[in-house]
Amino acid sequence: MLVKVLGAAAGGAFPQWNCACSQCRRLRSGTFAGQPRTQAQIALSEDGVSWTLLNASPDLRIQIEATPQLWPTGNSLDSPIQSVVITAAEADTVAGLLSLREFQPLDIYATPSVLRILREDNSLFGLLDRVPRQAVWKEIVPDSSFAVGSLQFQPFSLAGGFPGFVGAGRKSELDEREAVLGLLIDSSSGGSIAYLPGAAKVEDSWRQFLDECDVLLFDGTFWTEDELCRVRGGGKGASEMGHLPLSGPCGSLAALRDIKCPRKIFFHINNTNPILDESSQAYAEVRDAGWEVARDGMEIVV
Numbered sequence: 173m174l175v176k177v178l179g180a181a182a183g184g185a186f187p188q189w190n191c192a193c194s195q196c197r198r199l200r201s202g203t204f205a206g207q208p209r210t211q212a213q214i215a216l217s218e219d220g221v222s223w224t225l226l227n228a229s230p231d232l233r234i235q236i237e238a239t240p241q242l243w244p245t246g247n248s249l250d251s252p253i254q255s256v257v258i259t260a261a262e263a264d265t266v267a268g269l270l271s272l273r274e275f276q277p278l279d280i281y282a283t284p285s286v287l288r289i290l291r292e293d294n295s296l297f298g299l300l301d302r303v304p305r306q307a308v309w310k311e312i313v314p315d316s317s318f319a320v321g322s323l324q325f326q327p328f329s330l331a332g333g334f335p336g337f338v339g340a341g342r343k344s345e346l347d348e349r350e351a352v353l354g355l356l357i358d359s360s361s362g363g364s365i366a367y368l369p370g371a372a373k374v375e376d377s378w379r380q381f382l383d384e385c386d387v388l389l390f391d392g393t394f395w396t397e398d399e400l401c402r403v404r405g406g407g408k409g410a411s412e413m414g415h416l417p418l419s420g421p422c423g424s425l426a427a428l429r430d431i432k433c434p435r436k437i438f439f440h441i442n443n444t445n446p447i448l449d450e451s452s453q454a455y456a457e458v459r460d461a462g463w464e465v466a467r468d469g470m471e472i473v474v
């Protein structure tokens with residue numbers, strides 16, 4: 173299985189258009205020891221010909237253009253992208269679907285609750301239903317495996333609610349377990365990846381797959397609990413936003429210290445997180461602990 177990291181940043185990207193935090197400022201001025209990143213986006217393929225996207229980021233169009241494997245090869249409308257697996261109804265995970273609206277046949281997998289938010293509450297997504305069999309919407313539920321081509325997916329529920337734009341009335345009709353999914357993905361050759369871009373805590377029940385998977389893509393959003401509050405002068409803490417910070421005695425670096433997965437990668441990294449700065453102490457700590465920091469264009473063979 174080939175795993176392409178098309179975008180490694182959290183929502184807002186790096187730099188973020190309206191952010192003048194120290195890191196965004198230094199990146200813009202050319203004095204930052206690290207790279208810009210687009211918003212979180214993964215593409216998977218077993219044969220290098222047909223591709224499955226994990227979510228659809230707001231940066232998807234430029235991410236496709238930066239990735240020759242995803243360019244059309246025929247003479248007319250065509251795409252190697254066959255399917256999209258959606259793990260939440262956030263703008264960061266679904267907005268890119270609107271960039272795939274040009275009458276391209278696509279299989280789109282999401283939970284029944286996420287599909288209701290997209291298809292019943294947001295008429296704009298009707299752009300994907302203009303001709304028969306344009307989008308084929310497929311329901312998936314936590315703890316029930318499904319196949320996309322030769323890839324086998326095992327979705328599981330992650331702590332975290334529905335997006336803030338979903339009204340209270342609608343939320344009361346939805347199943348909270350369907351709000352945010354993690355994914356275990358097995359290739360036919362035996363390799364596997366675990367995909368957890370948003371995790372508020374590390375569950376004991378994950379231990380077995382964290383030990384057995386070949387590659388872990390884990391929530392790298394924040395270094396500290398109060399990181400965003402300090403930049404914005406207020407607001408929610410990391411945990412309240414569904415993200416376990418990396419540092420500290422209860423952080424993900426400590427919680428995942430002993431897992432046996434041979435390749436551990438922090439993914440979905442907010443522009444305020446100091447692990448983006450390769451001259452920082454935080455970056456050194458992460459690397460010393462055996463972790464990689466995802467970057468755009470990273471290619472992983474599993």
Ligand SMILES: [Zn+2]
Binds near residue numbers: 196
């Ligand atoms: Zn910033």
